[in-house]
Amino acid sequence: xxxxxxxxxxxxxxxxxxxxxxxxxxxxxxxxxxxxxxxxxxxxxxxxxxxxxxxxxxxxxxxxxxxxxxxxxxxxxxxxxxxxxxxxxxxxxxxxxxxxxxxxxxxxxxxxxxxxxxxxxxxxxxxxxxxxxxxxxxxxxxxxxxxxxxxxxxxxxxxxxxxxxxxxxxxxxxxxxxxxxxxxxxxxxxxxxxxxxxxxxxxxxxxxxxxxxxxxxxxxxxxxxxxxxxxxxxxxxxxxxxxxxxxxxxxxxxxxxxxxxxxxxxxxxxxxxxxxxxxxxxxxxxxxxxxxxxxxxxxxxxxxxxxxxxxxxxxxxxxxxxxxxxxxxxxxxxxxxxxxxxxxxxxxxxxxxxxxxxxxxxxxxxxxxxx
Amino acid sequence: xxxxxxxxxxxxxxxxxxxxxxxxxxxxxxxxxxxxxxxxxxxxxxxxxxxxxxxxxxxxxxxxxxxxxxxxxxxxxxxxxxxxxxxxxxxxxxxxxxxxxxxxxxxxxxxxxxxxxxxxxxxxxxxxxxxxxxxxxxxxxxxxxxxxxxxxxxxxxxxxxxxxxxxxxxxxxxxxxxxxxxxxxxxxxxxxxxxxxxxxxxxxxxxxxxxxxxxxxxxxxxxxxxxxxxxxxxxxxxxxxxxxxxxxxxxxxxxxxxxxxxxxxxxxxxxxxxxxxxxxxxxxxxxxxxxxxxxxxxxxxxxxxxxxxxxxxxxxxxxxxxxxxxxxxxxxxxxxxxxxxxxxxxxxxxxxxxxxxxxxxxxxxxxxxxx
Numbered sequence: 001x002x003x004x005x006x007x008x009x010x011x012x013x014x015x016x017x018x019x020x021x022x023x024x025x026x027x028x029x030x031x032x033x034x035x036x037x038x039x040x041x042x043x044x045x046x047x048x049x050x051x052x053x054x055x056x057x058x059x060x061x062x063x064x065x066x067x068x069x070x071x072x073x074x075x076x077x078x079x080x081x082x083x084x085x086x087x088x089x090x091x092x093x094x095x096x097x098x099x100x101x102x103x104x105x106x107x108x109x110x111x112x113x114x115x116x117x118x119x120x121x122x123x124x125x126x127x128x129x130x131x132x133x134x135x136x137x138x139x140x141x142x143x144x145x146x147x148x149x150x151x152x153x154x155x156x157x158x159x160x161x162x163x164x165x166x167x168x169x170x171x172x173x174x175x176x177x178x179x180x181x182x183x184x185x186x187x188x189x190x191x192x193x194x195x196x197x198x199x200x201x202x203x204x205x206x207x208x209x210x211x212x213x214x215x216x217x218x219x220x221x222x223x224x225x226x227x228x229x230x231x232x233x234x235x236x237x238x239x240x241x242x243x244x245x246x247x248x249x250x251x252x253x254x255x256x257x258x259x260x261x262x263x264x265x266x267x268x269x270x271x272x273x274x275x276x277x278x279x280x281x282x283x284x285x286x287x288x289x290x291x292x293x294x295x296x297x298x299x300x301x302x303x304x305x306x307x308x309x310x311x312x313x314x315x316x317x318x319x320x321x322x323x324x325x326x327x328x329x330x331x332x333x334x335x336x337x338x339x340x341x342x343x344x345x346x347x348x349x350x351x352x353x354x355x356x357x358x359x360x361x362x363x364x365x366x367x368x369x370x371x
Numbered sequence: 372x373x374x375x376x377x378x379x380x381x382x383x384x385x386x387x388x389x390x391x392x393x394x395x396x397x398x399x400x401x402x403x404x405x406x407x408x409x410x411x412x413x414x415x416x417x418x419x420x421x422x423x424x425x426x427x428x429x430x431x432x433x434x435x436x437x438x439x440x441x442x443x444x445x446x447x448x449x450x451x452x453x454x455x456x457x458x459x460x461x462x463x464x465x466x467x468x469x470x471x472x473x474x475x476x477x478x479x480x481x482x483x484x485x486x487x488x489x490x491x492x493x494x495x496x497x498x499x500x501x502x503x504x505x506x507x508x509x510x511x512x513x514x515x516x517x518x519x520x521x522x523x524x525x526x527x528x529x530x531x532x533x534x535x536x537x538x539x540x541x542x543x544x545x546x547x548x549x550x551x552x553x554x555x556x557x558x559x560x561x562x563x564x565x566x567x568x569x570x571x572x573x574x575x576x577x578x579x580x581x582x583x584x585x586x587x588x589x590x591x592x593x594x595x596x597x598x599x600x601x602x603x604x605x606x607x608x609x610x611x612x613x614x615x616x617x618x619x620x621x622x623x624x625x626x627x628x629x630x631x632x633x634x635x636x637x638x639x640x641x642x643x644x645x646x647x648x649x650x651x652x653x654x655x656x657x658x659x660x661x662x663x664x665x666x667x668x669x670x671x672x673x674x675x676x677x678x679x680x681x682x683x684x685x686x687x688x689x690x691x692x693x694x695x696x697x698x699x700x701x702x703x704x705x706x707x708x709x710x711x712x713x714x715x716x717x718x719x720x721x722x723x724x725x726x727x728x729x730x731x732x733x734x735x736x737x738x739x740x741x742x
Binding site for chain 1: 495498500502504505506508510513531536591595597598656657659
């Protein structure tokens with residue numbers, strides 16, 4: 001009797017344990033609101049807060065808000081992805097760069113559109129003091145917190161950049177529409193690592209696609225996707241989508257080294273689709289295994305990155321597509337016209353189409369990424 | 372009557388204003404304890420906390436404590452100057468680098484010797500994450516503060532370096548023997564700028580020398596002595612010592628560009644005095660005016676810097692001497708034997724002599740810097 005009880009208890013523990021193991025879930029769920037295609041706008045390299053101490057800087061941020069407003073009003077997307085370099089923290093002279101981060105998400109928030117963000121190399125960078133301030137001109141009036149003001153002290157006058165965790169927690173805490181996450185602690189200092197399930201309009205449990213957001217580093221640590229992040233993707237994708245039945249779409253900021261290998265010499269004569277090809281790929285510092293996993297997984301359809309302001313192409317690479325977004329911000333280098341890459345996803349059958357919407361309203365570079 | 376009263380009041384205001392202007396004082400006072408010479412030991416480039424995550428790192432700090440202990444016991448100085456790069460903050464994985472700073476000052480404190488410190492380029496540098504941690508090896512166990520622990524949060528796991536102001540305030544707050552200051556706010560982000568009066572044993576009001584401590588930058592901002600710092604020195608020295616009657620001795624971390632101009636090609640055949648000349652001068656990024664002021668001021672006897680671990684010479688430059696200290700720490704690059712430059716000051720007549728005391732106890736490179 002007591003043996004039977006123990007045996008039953010043991011089986012129960014095993015069963016519960018097993019169930020718990022299997023119950024890996026996405027970090028959050030999005031759902032197609034109707035049978036209509038689901039539309040995502042990618043805002044890349046907004047660079048809010050650039051040259052914040054000049055007249056020029058704040059004007060650029062006003063222009064960036066206009067770009068986003070135009071894109072949002074023309075496309076009316078269901079979701080927005082902030083693809084890193086949301087702020088130019090190395091130019092920001094306040095103790096908490098979330099002030100500028102909030103400005104960057106305001107057009108999306110004002111329209112009630114949900115969003116998710118990943119980090120770029122500028123988002124948590126420490127302030128870079130301009131050399132000319134040390135010559136006779138002196139340092140402009142700084143807004144240093146008083147010694148005993150709230151949680152900030154005069155020490156914050158050293159503008160050491162706002163840590164990724166703090167930026168992300170501020171975003172999440174203040175915004176019910178944010179789908180961003182700080183990601184598993186074992187992946188830190190890499191923070192924006194999470195997966196969203198895009199569910200069918202008919203059944204919130206039925207995934208149409210998994211959207212993976214990853215932190216490609218830079219700023220306070222090297223520009224790289226770590227081996228630990230690769231393992232996290234491997235384990236997460238195999239648990240959520242073991243038979244690779246559901247399409248997967250990947251978002252991060254800095255192009256992998258593989259982007260450099262597919263970069264076209266002359267864009268119109270290549271298999272790539274895009275409108276500008278004005279610079280070399282500024283790739284991550286090393287490849288620690290993520291690309292091998294992605295290229296061997298049939299369900300991975302495309303990777304979307306920002307970082308290079310003078311590139312906006314999508315190129316085929318093995319079984320998937322490697323795509324740049326489009327420079328959306330007036331901050332950051334380069335004067336190529338601003339715009340945003342749009343993704344359009346259909347449910348049955350699944351399809352992934354993309355184009356670029358420019359700030360003057362026109363569109364170009366349409367490409368099917370699911371074939 | 373009322374006009375006379377107003378006129379008197381006006382004169383009174385003028386007089387008080389004039390008195391206040393004249394009453395510029397040093398930031399603190401040291402005094403010769405007796406008629407015997409006053410001795411100062413310079414500890415340069417201790418680099419505590421280097422490779423703190425290895426077995427090797429903490430062993431170096433133990434060795435550096437031994438160097439300081441030997442020097443202090445052999446020389447029994449009246450005062451110690453910490454000449455910057457006290458810690459290697461770019462290797463320090465704790466929220467507050469003062470933990471390591473405290474270790475560096477402990478041998479001096481334990482002997483009841485007062486000290487002053489200036490900042491080097493490593494002292495407030497943010498943590499540099501080793502690239503290899505992002506490969507398969509993963510990141511070693513990090514000691515991140517829990518989310519709600521005291522004033523630190525999990526955000527401190529990003530190890531952004533401890534601001535100069537915080538390092539200095541911690542030093543001053545915890546140590547009655549510290550003569551360091553955070554310096555005038557208008558010179559920030561440059562912090563360790565202050566002047567100590569070394570007074571005669573007979574009269575605490577009578578200066579034998581003024582010791583100027585300055586912050587030559589680096590770490591969180593450019594490696595430079597700013598134009599504003601030059602103006603501060605100009606005004607301070609003219610007020611405290613208007614007729615250049617009292618000798619002045621200067622301490623900062625990174626050699627000025629002028630050091631490169633006097634650097635000997637072959638040390639024994641030059642006018643310089645020293646024992647190692649193993650590398651090029653790694654000078655400040657620009658010269659914003661301080662050297663012109665120093666060389667034109669007859670009371671300035673010598674400048675002492677660290678930064679270059681493979682140089683320990685004093686060379687004549689115009690009317691003054693430009694001296695390197697001696698690498699005192701086991702942290703930092705280079706395996707040249709460790710030691711400390713010693714200064715010996717006499718009152719009447721004033722003289723400034725210097726030599727280097729090595730960790731094995733022997734001395735060398737004696738030079739008179741007041742002639």
